[in-house]
Amino acid sequence: MVKSPYKRCVFFLVDGARADVMQDLIKAGELPALQRFVLDRGDYRTAVTSFPSTTGPAHVPFLTGCTPGSSDLPGIRWFDRSKPHGFTHFSQSRSYVGPGGLYMDQDLREDIRTIFEYFEQPAGVFSFLNRGLGIFENQTLLAKNWYLLYAHLTGHWQAVDDAAWRYVDRAIDRETDFLSVVFPAVDEYSHYTDPFSDDTLDAYRAFDRGLGRLAERLNLKGRLDDTLFVVSSDHGLTTTHTHFELWSFLDELGFNTLYYPKILRNGCNAASMVSGNGMAHVYLKKGDTWAERPSCDEVRAMGDTDLVEALLSQEAIDLVAVRTHDQGVIVWSRRGVAEIQETRNGLSYRVREGKDPFGYGDMPVEMSQEQALSATFDTDYPDAPYQLLKVIGSSRSGDVIVSARKGYDLRIRHEHPEHRASHGSLHRDHMHVPLFMNSEIPADHVRTVDLFPAMLSLTGHSVEGDIDGTDFVAAA
Ligand SMILES: [Zn+2]
Structure with a gap:
């Protein structure tokens, strides 16, 4: 009892x-x-x-x-690649900012x-x-x-x-x-x-x-x-001291990017859905269809240059994460690259290149959910491995997840009055x-x-x- x-x-x-x-x-x-x-x-x-x-x-x-x-x-704005693409991208896009908040119960x-x-x-x-x-x-x-x-x-x-x-x-x-x-x-x-x-x-x-x-x-x-x-x-x-317009940066890389509030557009091959405004889900169209997710390698081969490298070259961007084919996550920062996988008892965490992308010290490779929380709690990125795994599990999550550097956010236009503070990041x-x-x-x-x-x-x-x-x- x-x-x-x-x-x-x-x-x-x-x-x-x-x-x-x-x-x-x-x-x-x-x-x-x-x-x-x-x-x-x-x-x-x-x-x-x-x-x-x-x-x-x-x-x-x-x-x-x-x-x-x-x-x-998975965000205050998101894009649903499983929804049919009509004349515009309206039915694929969701924002809970303003009256769209009423959709949260049904979503x-x-x-x-x-x-x-x-x-x-x-x-x-x-x-x-x-x-x-x-x-x-x-x-x-x-x-x-x-x-x-x-x-x-x-x-x-x-x-x-x-x-x-x-x-x-x-x-x-x-x-x-x-x-x-x-x-x-x-x-x-x-x-x-x-x-x-x-x-x-x-x-x-x-x-x-x-x-x-x-x-x-x-x-x-x-x-x-x-x-x-x-x-x-x-x-x-x-x-927030500096705003970075993520959708226009993606356009500079050769994409035609959908973003809020401009969802009544047609023929976009990328979508930037910003939350908070310190994080964004980025969705990429694979060939002629939104139905299939691009693999990590395909994500990096789209556009005019390697998207992950291009994003990390921007001062405003702190972390970039991409879903792997088996529901894991690869995460990059300027420090290095790590891979996170869900396991039966929690998660596994391995640095793949360079130093730890979050700046963690020695971390066990295998951790329970509780261990993953306590091992990272007092760092600059508390609980990031667990949180990334969880968010990337949603079918409505982006192919690429971007976390902004402290002091920066990811939207300029269409924010009135101007945002002087941000959240959303890891x-x-x-x-x-x-x-x-x-x-x-x-x-x-x-x-x-x-x-x-x-x-x-x-x-x-x-x-x-x-x-x-x-x-x-x-x-x-
Ligand atoms: Zn809030």
Whole structure:
């Protein structure tokens, strides 16, 4: 029998919250409610998010226990080579930026059961993924896009977070037993100002005030002690000094490249689908058809020059990964080349040329998923081998995956206002996220995909079906 000290769970996703910023604010006493109602009663870990470290796909692991790759949602934008190519590339292309976000529920792999489906009275506020929520349980089904549009036009993102708290109160009044709330202000102020700007830090402080009010309210109802609080984030953010237009670089190499928002084009033979904007899936048409994936050698032979070498010659690009014919990954950086393969007990990792592409020290060749996480956790690329394997497993992933160097991103045009901060890459500043729970976290190293089974077991539920996450609560 699973021990279930909590009758309900509230999951707060402070979109784009950096682990170090939250720790610094806690130390400075600037997040008193988080300290009092969560940390003093529980625990903190820096956790590793899922790649691509981007809004939308990186929310999914918390709610499904599956990585973006396993969920078939491998980016905030992607291209589906299995879809018929009509007069334009419209039906093959997907973006969850703006109204396209509504497609996420239907795009999620069909047999995945969301956390909402385990509870009697689930509710979601500004959630990207809503499968398992009815129209009344999705508290912001109709309002979400209006709020996001208003905030985009006015720059007043705090208004969205303030609205989120009003929906939280309503859900609590309706006696919800699982509530997922997304707070977009930290992410948006970071993008349009800086991850460390006054506006961004104010958004963290405002989150804390809302949390304090909610905790007092639950306390008055006698429901504070049996409510599980989980506070985390989907990615960090870093300051962006230089934009690199990936699609136009591919065109310079001889491709005719499809990209957002210009998907009503015809006859493209490459697609650049950027997430965050620090990563991109690149898809290449093999001969006359999109149906078949090019092999690694074929990828390198397309275009006017070796695509991998050409990408790595660009200052903006840090890592390039290509899927092998047997679902493995070859990854290049300027340091060297490594090959990653899934094995029965985890993964294998071998440096093939030069030095370790991630700058890792000595690494075991064979590792369990847990060993792969702890061996890489405190490096510049935490969990990169596991994350690359997972994302490349999706049929909607690119033939080439590009991770931008810190300080750079991969889109210029069609980003208004200009992005001053980015995420999406495999770098630790994007992959490390904060994790606060008002309960013990009995593991040293945690992935955000592990929170799904933890939230379920702490509320007395058992996971059904195969997931990527490990239940660190049950394991302890
Ligand atoms: Zn985000």
